[in-house]
Amino acid sequence: MRITNNMMINKVMRNLNNNMLRLDKLQTQGLTTKRINRPSDDPAAVARSLRVKSDISQLTQYGKNVNDAISWLETTELxxxxxxDALVRVRELMVQAANGPLTVEETTKIQEEIKELKAQIISFGNSSYGNSYIFSGKKIDQPLFDKEGNYLVNLTDYVNPAYVDDKKNIQVANFENIGVNTLGFQLFEAYEKPVVYSEEFPLNSGDTITLQMEDGTPPVTVTLVIGSPEGVTINQDGTEATVTVGPPGNVEEQMEAMINGLKEMAEVYGSPLKGYSFEKYEANEWDGTQVIDGVLRxxxxxxxxxxxxxxxxAAVWETGDITFTPDTTFTFMGVxxxxxxxxxxxxxxxTKDGATVVVDGTFDSQMLVDAFEAIAQEKGSKIAGFTFEADGxxxxxxxxENSGVLYNKEIFGGTLGIDNDAVDQLRVAGDAEKKTVVAGQKAGLIQLFDKLEDELLRGNNEEINELLGQIDAFHQKIxxxxxxxxxxVNRMDMVSNRVADETIxxxxxxxQLEDADMAQVYTDIIREEAIYRSALSIGARIMQPTLLDFLR
Known part of the structure; x- marks a missing residue:
């Protein structure tokens, strides 16, 4: 094969260029200290490094979340x-007041100090971290109390974590959330009381309402008498009352009289109704329509x-329009x-598991209602207690009611023609067990302070001594x-250490994926420089003068 001078020159130039590319890559690694400077350097390593960088970024955010949570918790703890500390001081003053007669001046001083301590506790309730009020749940832009110690926000704590409430959670890892906030009522309410829903009572003369506020407390009875004179008669311990109202016919007036009778009983010292407010509970249909039936709830x-x-x-579902198709099935809750x-x-x-609906050609959704109602009557039926209605x-x-938490899960099925755009619509969701306080309600601890001030003014040492037990209950709660x-905080410290270790x-x-071995890079640079110089020298010898050089 004939080798021309031009071929030799091209080969020398190509080799010199390759050498310069290697030298450029090494110089870039030396300048950046990185082994990978572009995806083509190591595609597999680049993909891994991107995932690792994402993990590091995530861990960095988790670390910030944890540090923020620790600061929040420390503010709450303080x-x-x-x-x-304020409660301890109040207890000291109460013991002093309960242990002997006080002069007017001494009583005034104790009362003034208790008043200042109450104001200070209200201030503690409005403590903030940054611009966020720490005891106001998720309503962090609103203080917990007004100047009188009344709640300014509604606070809710659901037992079931599936429900949204005022608890604030932070994410500290994938699929790991930790609650960090303390709701105001956890600190300023020492007692929990149930919300009581009465049975339904027709309003006839002689009818008696019986309420039991909590297990272990005596029942309370209120008897309706239609006659005159109108008024309320209550026994000494506030457990029995007779409400007399005018002639029959005005149901609303009778209802209001019964409610007012309960309110008056709640004012009697020692009554089981003490600390409760009463109202008519309006029964509603599933769609919110009020039930008007002359029954007191x-x-x-x-x-x-x-x-x-x-x-x-009650939870309510609707299917949407159903189109009749023979030889099909329709399922609900496994039936x-x-x-x-x-x-x-x-x-x-x-049977308890199903039925056969025979249609003569004219389909009516009432047929499904009748079938399900028949199944619900069977012993062991899964749909006992459910109500079925034809809806167009x-x-x-x-x-x-009280059937448990029902979610918007796929509840209807089968091959019968159902409007897919409307099916499985959960129209009303059942409420789960929850703990609440409402805006306008005065905090229990502040009510205790108000009562203590009143008893001090009356000089009622025995009652002050009784209130010591309530102070101790709040102390225990705190x-x-x-x-x-x-x-x-301890858990957050452990999470913080874990995040730091994982970040490292x-x-x-x-x-290991990205950084260059600098000692190796410097060695390679020296080697490539020597190779480059050698290649230049060899190229100069190969490219000898030609005839054209002499013709110039």
Whole structure:
């Protein structure tokens, strides 16, 4: 093969260029200290490094979350400690007041100090971290109390974590959230009382309403008498009352009289109704339509404690329009209806697990209602207690009250033609068990201070001595909160250490993927420089003068 001078020159230039590319890559690594400076340097390592960088960024955010949470918890812990210190001082003053007669001047001084301590506790309740009020749940832009110690926000704590409430959670890892805030009522309410829903009472003369506010407390009875003179008669301990109202006929007036009778009983010292407010509980249909049936329903809500409400409303689903198709099925909650065509419409083969609906050609959703109602009557039926209603060309299902938490899950099924755009619509969701306080309610601890001030003015040493037990209950509650906060801080410290360790490990891995071995890089640069110089020298010898050089 004939080798031309031009071929030799091109080969020398190509080799010199390759050498310069290697030298450029090494110089870039030396300048950046990185082994990978572009994706083409190591595509597999680049993909891994991107994932590692994402993990490091995530861990960095988790670290910030943890540090913020620790600061939040420490602020909460300080406010709780200061509140407890104020309670300890109040207890000292109460013991001093209960142990002997005081002069007017001494009583005034104690009262003034208690008043100042109350104002200070209200201030502790409005403690903030940055611009966020720490005891106001998720309503961090609103203070917890007004200057009188009344709540300015509604606070709710659901037992079931599936429900959204005022607890604030922070994410500290994938699929790991930790609650960091303390709701105001956890600190300023020592007692929990249930919300009481009465039974339904027709209003006839001689009818008696019986309420039991809590297990272990005596029942309270209120008897309606239609006659004159109108008024309320209450026994000494506030457990029995007779409400006399005018001539029959004015149902609203009778209802109002019964409610007012309960309110008056709540004012009697020692009454089990003490600390409750009463109102008519309006029964509603599933769609919110008020039930007007002349029946009295009573709702009793605690005003001096955390309200615990376990009542649940019915959950309601609708199918949308149903199109009749023979030889199909329709399922609900594991119960199956077989839809068949026949000479006459009827429901057959009814068991606890299903039935057969025979249609003569004219389909009506009422047939599904009748079939499900028949199944619900069977012993062991899964749908016992459910209510079924025809809704135009569709079906409405109403769950029984207190049937548990019902989610918007796929509840209808089968091959019968259902409007897919409307099916599985959960129209009303049942409430889960929750603890609440409402705006306008005065904090239990502040109510205790108000009562203490009143008893001091009366010089009622025995009652002051009785109030010591309530102070101790609040003291115990605050200790429980402090213990819970301390446990959370300890957990956050462990999470912080874990995040720091994981960050170090990922940064080490990233360094192994991206960072250059600088000693090796410098060695390679020296070697490539020597090779380049040698290549230049060799190229100069190969490219000898040609005839053209002499013709110039």
């Amino acid at each position: 406010a709780a400690k200061q509140t407890n 009573i709702k009793a809500t605690p005003t001096d404690a955390t309200a615990v409400d376990t009542r649940q409303v 199956t209806l077989k839809i068949e065509a026949g000479a006459s419409s009827e429901i057959t083969n009814v 060309a569709g079906l409405r299902v109403i769950a029984p 200790l429980e909160v402090n213990s819970e906060i301390g446990a959370k 490990n990922f940064k080490k891995l990233l360094s």
